[in-house]
Amino acid sequence: MRRFFAWVDDRTGIAKLTREALFESVPGGARWRYVWGSTLSFAIMVQFITGIFLWMAYSPSATTAWESVYFIQNEMTLGWLLRGIHHWTAQIMVILLVLHLVQVVIDSAYRAPREFNFWFGVILLFITLAISLTGYLLPWDQKGFWATKVATNLAGIIPFIGDDLQKIIVGGSDYGHHTLTRFFALHAGVLPGALVALVVVHIYLFRRHGITEAKPATRASALYYWSLLGFVFGTLTILAFVFEDATKQWVPRSICGVFLAIAARIFFLVFRGKDDDSAARPKRDGMFWPDQILKDAIACVAVMAAVLFFVFRQGTGLTPPADPSQPYNAARPDWYFMSLFQMLKFSAFEGAVGLVIGAIVVPSTLVTALFLMPLIGKSKTGHWINVTMLYGLIGGFLILTAMGFNHDANDAEYKQGVANAHTEADRLKELISIKGGIPPEGALTLVYEDPKIRGARLYAAHCSSCHPHGGKDGMGGEVKEPSAPDLKGVGSKEWIAGLLDHEGYVGPKYFGNTKFRKGKMADHLLDLDMLPEEIEAVSAALAYEAKVYGYSTPEGGQELIDSGFDLMFEDLECSDCHGIDGEDEGSGPSLTGYMSRDWMVRFIGDPTHDDFYGKKNDRMPSFLVAMQEDGNMSDGELSREEVELIVGWLREEWPRADGKVR
Amino acid sequence: MNEEETENFVPDKKPDPQPKETERREFIAKAVSIVAGGAIVSIPIGTGLATLVAPLFKEGQGGVKIRLASVEDLPLGGPPKLYQVVAERTDAWTKYPEKPLGSVFLRRKQGGEIEAFNSSCPHAGCSVGYRSKEDEYYCPCHESIFNLDGSRGDPCVSPRGLDSLEVDEERLGEGDVWVTFRNFAAGIEEKKAI
Numbered sequence: 001m002r003r004f005f006a007w008v009d010d011r012t013g014i015a016k017l018t019r020e021a022l023f024e025s026v027p028g029g030a031r032w033r034y035v036w037g038s039t040l041s042f043a044i045m046v047q048f049i050t051g052i053f054l055w056m057a058y059s060p061s062a063t064t065a066w067e068s069v070y071f072i073q074n075e076m077t078l079g080w081l082l083r084g085i086h087h088w089t090a091q092i093m094v095i096l097l098v099l100h101l102v103q104v105v106i107d108s109a110y111r112a113p114r115e116f117n118f119w120f121g122v123i124l125l126f127i128t129l130a131i132s133l134t135g136y137l138l139p140w141d142q143k144g145f146w147a148t149k150v151a152t153n154l155a156g157i158i159p160f161i162g163d164d165l166q167k168i169i170v171g172g173s174d175y176g177h178h179t180l181t182r183f184f185a186l187h188a189g190v191l192p193g194a195l196v197a198l199v200v201v202h203i204y205l206f207r208r209h210g211i212t213e214a215k216p217a218t219r220a221s222a223l224y225y226w227s228l229l230g231f232v233f234g235t236l237t238i239l240a241f242v243f244e245d246a247t248k249q250w251v252p253r254s255i256c257g258v259f260l261a262i263a264a265r266i267f268f269l270v271f272r273g274k275d276d277d278s279a280a281r282p283k284r285d286g287m288f289w290p291d292q293i294l295k296d297a298i299a300c301v302a303v304m305a306a307v308l309f310f311v312f313r314q315g316t317g318l319t320p321p322a323d324p325s326q327p328y329n330a331a332r333p334d335w336y337f338m339s340l341f342q343m344l345k346f347s348a349f350e351g352a353v354g355l356v357i358g359a360i361v362v363p364s365t366l367v368t369a370l371f372l373m374p375l376i377g378k379s380k381t382g383h384w385i386n387v388t389m390l391y392g393l394i395g396g397f398l399i400l401t402a403m404g405f406n407h408d409a410n411d412a413e414y415k416q417g418v419a420n421a422h423t424e425a426d427r428l429k430e431l432i433s434i435k436g437g438i439p440p441e442g443a444l445t446l447v448y449e450d451p452k453i454r455g456a457r458l459y460a461a462h463c464s465s466c467h468p469h470g471g472k473d474g475m476g477g478e479v480k481e482p483s484a485p486d487l488k489g490v491g492s493k494e495w496i497a498g499l500l501d502h503e504g505y506v507g508p509k510y511f512g513n514t515k516f517r518k519g520k521m522a523d524h525l526l527d528l529d530m531l532p533e534e535i536e537a538v539s540a541a542l543a544y545e546a547k548v549y550g551y552s553t554p555e556g557g558q559e560l561i562d563s564g565f566d567l568m569f570e571d572l573e574c575s576d577c578h579g580i581d582g583e584d585e586g587s588g589p590s591l592t593g594y595m596s597r598d599w600m601v602r603f604i605g606d607p608t609h610d611d612f613y614g615k616k617n618d619r620m621p622s623f624l625v626a627m628q629e630d631g632n633m634s635d636g637e638l639s640r641e642e643v644e645l646i647v648g649w650l651r652e653e654w655p656r657a658d659g660k661v662r
Numbered sequence: 663m664n665e666e667e668t669e670n671f672v673p674d675k676k677p678d679p680q681p682k683e684t685e686r687r688e689f690i691a692k693a694v695s696i697v698a699g700g701a702i703v704s705i706p707i708g709t710g711l712a713t714l715v716a717p718l719f720k721e722g723q724g725g726v727k728i729r730l731a732s733v734e735d736l737p738l739g740g741p742p743k744l745y746q747v748v749a750e751r752t753d754a755w756t757k758y759p760e761k762p763l764g765s766v767f768l769r770r771k772q773g774g775e776i777e778a779f780n781s782s783c784p785h786a787g788c789s790v791g792y793r794s795k796e797d798e799y800y801c802p803c804h805e806s807i808f809n810l811d812g813s814r815g816d817p818c819v820s821p822r823g824l825d826s827l828e829v830d831e832e833r834l835g836e837g838d839v840w841v842t843f844r845n846f847a848a849g850i851e852e853k854k855a856i
Binding site for chain 2: 042045049050052053056057064067068070071072075076077078079081082085289290291293294296297298300303304308435436437438439440
């Protein structure tokens with residue numbers, strides 16, 4: 001065995017390489033502050049491992065990307081964990097990058113001879129952000145799609161080359177298959193390749209120059225550390241007061257986090273007996289292996305623990321499949337781009353020129369400033385300027401991010417958008433399980449065929465401007481003053497009973513805001529002043545005609561229903577105006593099959609038909625046939641299929657897990 | 663960064679720990695590093711491997727019973743005819759209402775009995791054809807010949823003859839040819855359904 005290793009070593013020189021890698025001297029001894037680079041390397045490794053396994057299950061095309069991610073998340077063994085680790089490590093990596101940068105700047109590790117290494121590091125920072133940005137689109141869900149659309153449109157405004165650049169990135173003028181194949185190649189091939197190459201150079205240069213010995217700078221940099229901690233703490237505290245709503249959750253948590261960090265630090269100092277850098281005592285030089293590696297390993301365990309915490313606690317979301325025709329009110333970039341996103345709302349960046357300044361000039365200036373840090377920081381004052389600049393960047397980032405989240409926390413449309421995305425995603429999951437899979441055309445067809453999702457959308461778009469649904473627009477949105485009956489529960493016994501009461505009929509929930517408020521029916525109901533038993537019987541009879549989802553024979557049974565019909569024909573004189581049970585003679589809407597599926601489709605299709613309101617129709621449009629000015633008939637606002645979906649939604653007839661539709 | 667500060671350092675008064683203790687501490691440091699490092703790296707690798715080998719623990723979708731022809735379509739004692747098998751199938755996330763699964767040779771023997779063979783070669787899975795001139799089955803990949811009854815011909819490198827498929831006798835009486843289509847492991851003597 002020994003001879004075998006000797007032979008391998010002789011041919012490869014691996015022993016020397018390993019020795020060099022492990023037995024690097026760490027001047028001044030191992031320190032916790034040196035762990036950030038290692039945690040980053042660890043995070044990159046985790047992303048490569050999980051990324052390659054995800055690659056084996058992901059399919060980049062407009063009809064399979066969402067579907068394959070859905071499969072990974074919900075069907076594949078441990079797929080949710082694999083995707084969760086990949087997703088959350090990406091988030092934590094951004095934080096580690098910032099910590100690494102902060103440590104390098106504070107310890108002035110960018111100074112000669114390490115300028116190049118700093119520059120490579122900054123480039124690596126932007127490659128990582130580019131990998132995050134391209135990865136955000138890959139699930140091809142509403143969230144990723146709309147956020148990426150914003151990002152690529154911003155790329156399009158870059159002077160001179162923007163237009164062409166955008167077309168190249170997107171793979172044409174429209175977002176589709178080639179947007180995904182290109183983003184995927186960038187995310188999993190080009191950018192990680194560049195990352196590896198640069199990391200190799202970065203680590204080579206790091207080894208060439210060695211660790212920046214913190215010894216002479218210890219007291220000063222410890223001061224910086226504490227002041228930075230205090231700065232972040234202070235900023236967060238102020239933000240907590242300024243943006244009360246947004247910060248309800250994350251500011252107290254962050255403050256807790258900072259407190260914990262300070263507590264841990266103090267505990268550590270007391271426990272270790274001033275044996276650390278704040279005591280400004282020179283330590284013996286340590287070795288990379290095992291002194292520093294132990295600290296690195298423990299830091300990496302903490303990183304992994306944080307990742308797993310978020311995977312289990314928060315989960316990894318997947319909003320409904322990308323749909324360019326379905327606006328998404330909650331389109332936001334990932335949190336680390338939130339500050340840039342927020343900045344574009346300022347009036348200073350209004351208009352085309354403003355957009356170029358806000359989206360391109362300002363970020364580029366900041367990037368340039370970062371690049372110039374090693375040159376600025378040559379002197380003591382320069383270093384001080386750099387640290388101040390870094391504080392400014394972090395502070396600005398925190399403030400803008402807080403403003404962004406604060407806006408969203410107070411934005412009803414945003415919150416409704418998020419809530420609807422969740423509801424629709426859950427519904428889609430249910431649909432896929434009912435159907436036993438996704439059709440070859442993609443999951444979007446399931447959305448389009450489903451009365452529960454699409455019916456609600458169509459109702460909100462075409463009906464809710466007059467008819468509220470439980471006081472909302474059908475998708476939880478607010479409606480202006482309603483001008484027609486509220487259709488929640490339409491066709492149910494309770495809904496019909498409410499209509500038969502005169503107070504109810506002329507009230508805002510029914511016809512109070514229509515011209516029927518002063519119509520024949522209103523007068524008739526006032527004259528009749530129906531007894532509760534009569535309302536009970538008639539509503540039972542009409543609910544029997546409607547038979548919406550959840551209909552069951554009333555307590556009084558068939559007898560009650562029959563007595564209801566008898567009343568309508570005789571005592572109540574309903575049949576004088578309304579056609580009932582196939583006897584069609586009146587001028588009021590037919591009650592034959594009242595609120596049944598067919599009745600509703602025909603009614604919505606053309607309420608001016610003699611079976612319904614005829615010429616007495618108030619303002620209800622004919623959705624399937626519309627009279628044009630020249631008297632010709634044309635297609636209405638909706639297609640038959642769409643009307644069926646709205647009716648299906650109102651009657652709550654949609655596929656359910658128990659196999660029941662109605 | 664500030665050279666003056668170095669002067670303020672308090673020199674280390676504690677004597678170096680005993681060599682034995684250093685050794686022990688170093689051993690613990692190494693052990694913890696290796697165990698902790700191994701544990702956290704094994705999480706992503708383990709999770710990934712679990713997704714990778716998951717198909718090993720999933721049952722195949724099994725055979726599918728399908729109507730391929732009516733008895734009259736097959737002339738008595740005539741040559742075999744190739745029929746496409748298209749059926750509902752789930753492929754990962756996609757549920758195809760009609761997915762091509764393979765093809766089947768059907769032949770009505772002189773006695774009226776119906777014979778069905780999966781057209782996939784039991785040697786390595788190429789598709790076997792029928793050569794009317796020689797009245798035999800022929801696999802173009804490794805030049806194997808199978809006799810009309812499916813048995814191995816000469817030459818034939820396949821370890822077994824063509825895989826016969828089950829024909830529903832009851833439905834045959836009604837005039838329809840229903841076959842249970844399934845695939846079998848290639849390259850072995852045993853006819854093993856997959």
